[in-house]
Amino acid sequence: MRLPKLITVALAALLVAMPLGAVAEDLQMWERSGGNASMVDELVRAWNEANPDRKIVLTYIPHSEMVPKIAQAIASGEVPDLMGMDLIYGPQFEDAGQLEDVTDYFKDDPTLKTASPGHIQVATYKDRLYGVPLYADVSVLFWNKLLFKQAGLDPEVGPASLQDIHDMAAKITALGDGNYGYYLAGNCAGCNIFTFGPLIWASGGTIEPKDAADEPLTGDNLVKVLEWARMMHKEGLINPANQAENGETFHLQFGSGKVGIMGTGNFNLFLLKEQNAALFDGNVGITFLPGLEKGKVASFAGGDIVTIPKGSKHVKDAVDFMKFILSDNVQVESYAKLMNLTTRADMAKNKYFEADPRVQKMAEALDVARTPYTLKFFELINSPQGPWLQMLQRVYYSDDPIDQIIADGKAQMKAIAAE
Amino acid sequence: MSADLSIAMRAETRPRNLIATLWASRAKYLVGALLIVICVVMLLPLVASVLASLKSTTEAAAVPPTYYPHGLSVDSYVRLWDYQAGLQVYVGNSLATAAIAIALTLGLTVTAGYALARFPLPGKEALFVFLLLALIIPYQALLTPIFLMFAQLKLTNSVLGLAIIHTAIQLPFSLYVMRNSFEAVPKDLEEAAVVDGANSLQALVLIYLPSVVPAMVTVALFAFITSWNEFLGALVMMNRQDTFTLPLILSAARTQTSIGGTDWGMLQAGVTISVIPCIAVYLLLQKYYVAGLLSGAVK
Numbered sequence: 179m180r181l182p183k184l185i186t187v188a189l190a191a192l193l194v195a196m197p198l199g200a201v202a203e204d205l206q207m208w209e210r211s212g213g214n215a216s217m218v219d220e221l222v223r224a225w226n227e228a229n230p231d232r233k234i235v236l237t238y239i240p241h242s243e244m245v246p247k248i249a250q251a252i253a254s255g256e257v258p259d260l261m262g263m264d265l266i267y268g269p270q271f272e273d274a275g276q277l278e279d280v281t282d283y284f285k286d287d288p289t290l291k292t293a294s295p296g297h298i299q300v301a302t303y304k305d306r307l308y309g310v311p312l313y314a315d316v317s318v319l320f321w322n323k324l325l326f327k328q329a330g331l332d333p334e335v336g337p338a339s340l341q342d343i344h345d346m347a348a349k350i351t352a353l354g355d356g357n358y359g360y361y362l363a364g365n366c367a368g369c370n371i372f373t374f375g376p377l378i379w380a381s382g383g384t385i386e387p388k389d390a391a392d393e394p395l396t397g398d399n400l401v402k403v404l405e406w407a408r409m410m411h412k413e414g415l416i417n418p419a420n421q422a423e424n425g426e427t428f429h430l431q432f433g434s435g436k437v438g439i440m441g442t443g444n445f446n447l448f449l450l451k452e453q454n455a456a457l458f459d460g461n462v463g464i465t466f467l468p469g470l471e472k473g474k475v476a477s478f479a480g481g482d483i484v485t486i487p488k489g490s491k492h493v494k495d496a497v498d499f500m501k502f503i504l505s506d507n508v509q510v511e512s513y514a515k516l517m518n519l520t521t522r523a524d525m526a527k528n529k530y531f532e533a534d535p536r537v538q539k540m541a542e543a544l545d546v547a548r549t550p551y552t553l554k555f556f557e558l559i560n561s562p563q564g565p566w567l568q569m570l571q572r573v574y575y576s577d578d579p580i581d582q583i584i585a586d587g588k589a590q591m592k593a594i595a596a597e
Numbered sequence: 598m599s600a601d602l603s604i605a606m607r608a609e610t611r612p613r614n615l616i617a618t619l620w621a622s623r624a625k626y627l628v629g630a631l632l633i634v635i636c637v638v639m640l641l642p643l644v645a646s647v648l649a650s651l652k653s654t655t656e657a658a659a660v661p662p663t664y665y666p667h668g669l670s671v672d673s674y675v676r677l678w679d680y681q682a683g684l685q686v687y688v689g690n691s692l693a694t695a696a697i698a699i700a701l702t703l704g705l706t707v708t709a710g711y712a713l714a715r716f717p718l719p720g721k722e723a724l725f726v727f728l729l730l731a732l733i734i735p736y737q738a739l740l741t742p743i744f745l746m747f748a749q750l751k752l753t754n755s756v757l758g759l760a761i762i763h764t765a766i767q768l769p770f771s772l773y774v775m776r777n778s779f780e781a782v783p784k785d786l787e788e789a790a791v792v793d794g795a796n797s798l799q800a801l802v803l804i805y806l807p808s809v810v811p812a813m814v815t816v817a818l819f820a821f822i823t824s825w826n827e828f829l830g831a832l833v834m835m836n837r838q839d840t841f842t843l844p845l846i847l848s849a850a851r852t853q854t855s856i857g858g859t860d861w862g863m864l865q866a867g868v869t870i871s872v873i874p875c876i877a878v879y880l881l882l883q884k885y886y887v888a889g890l891l892s893g894a895v896k
Contacts, residue, residue, distance in 0.1 A: 212852025
């Protein structure tokens, strides 16, 4: 009696499963999870509203699996029509010839001229364009005005140099009660290139090599910046728990209200609104990440670009989506309205940003921001076992001579670049 | 003295009596305490996870984290429920995949196990060992070729395609269990049926299947748990979010910032939801499950 029932169940299950395999004629778009999902959701929503006959179906691919997943999709020909990806991986895919060349579609498009230079730079390979900015993350310096007041500092004046950060952080740490002056993530390569890298750039140093012939980790002041970081750790101005920070709670540190000054990204302001309303409402100061000298600043322009993988069956429609997100209306009514950075510099002056000077400040950071251009970003910088994080951990937690650490870092980076 | 000695001797020869002896003496408090400690160690992560899932959004994001929720909230569940196409779609996909995988696994291994245990096939031992060889090849290594093949057969993005992979992962172990439990059924039963005029299909359905129910339950349970938790195959096979299974969505939903920030409340809510079916199925079938393990292992 059992067997016929079993067969019936199996057949019924097969019938249920079949229709799910059918193919829809909408545009398929992939985006990595864990980027700025609320922004991408809004862009797709706006597009679908304006284009009911060619809707986009959005799929988030788990962040850490994005690169192998794309590579496999391209190999099998089962590609989406649009693909949002971490901008840093752009050159790698362009170099491999896996993206559709869209240069000619944008020949006479004026919006491209003001589009975020960092994004356009990594979306360009050998003078051909392969993508446009999807959204921008920039790193800036947040300070907690409540703690500044408690420590007797002027809450309206943020740090303008590394020395300032040190002095102010010392006063805030002296408050005790679990408060610390500054924060750096001890076990997160990505967090460090995003928030510590700009401190080096603003002091005139460089980090990654562009290619095998390029010298990494240069600049006379590099040593001084690393010595400063070691001092911050040694003097206990950074919560010692940072040594275990692998990025999973990095975005929550400032909102805890226990950190005086911290390099973080524009996304943190949005998160803060939910996490710590008292801090969000008028008690966050935002300024640029400084260098050794006052007046020298820098930032890391991250975020995503949107590209068209080779093999897409709807290239024309996909290009239209790219133009759509760069259009004036979407820049203001989607990006700016959601308190996200506009991806075009000339759109940063708008009614929404004018209402909130903090967002205005972050939008200006795009002008001083840079994006590393390398085919080996993961191996050089982002890898948890890579030379960048290894170097910083020795700086932060060991007593090895800084010169030696830099020399080792150079050797490792050169070896990777030469592969 | 002699009584003690005889107890000790009996305890040595029969372990069941050792337990009974321990339980009768004052040592039972010690044993009980030990068992409680083991239970606490095993249950603590689960309880911590459930408690964390009930924190409010603000509290779930607290640094350093709080030990228990200061106020109950279902925020995390609501956020997970509304993620993309809605959690019910993903749970539905996972359940459908698991159901098909169970049906395919049982359909294949019951018949194969029966044949290998009961028919006088030439070289069937070698065949059996050959079929078990699949255990030593990691299925991860086969995924890309399988994906390319399935893409041609239009089986990607389909619950059926994924269920076939999950079945393939589960086959060697299930076949082993089924064959051994068929062998454990006394041959006299089959002979009696044959004398009464049953053919081999009738013998299978009327005589054998009722005797191997525990093994079938074991196979079904393992197939369910494997399919329910499987991540990599689903990641490779599924390209559209409305076909994603629960593990994929939990992995995608938890990342909050581009530098790897995690939404802890949502992650714990996902863990809690994904554990429930496993516990429910296990509790429902545990009686058969234990018997099934024994009937598979002891010939």
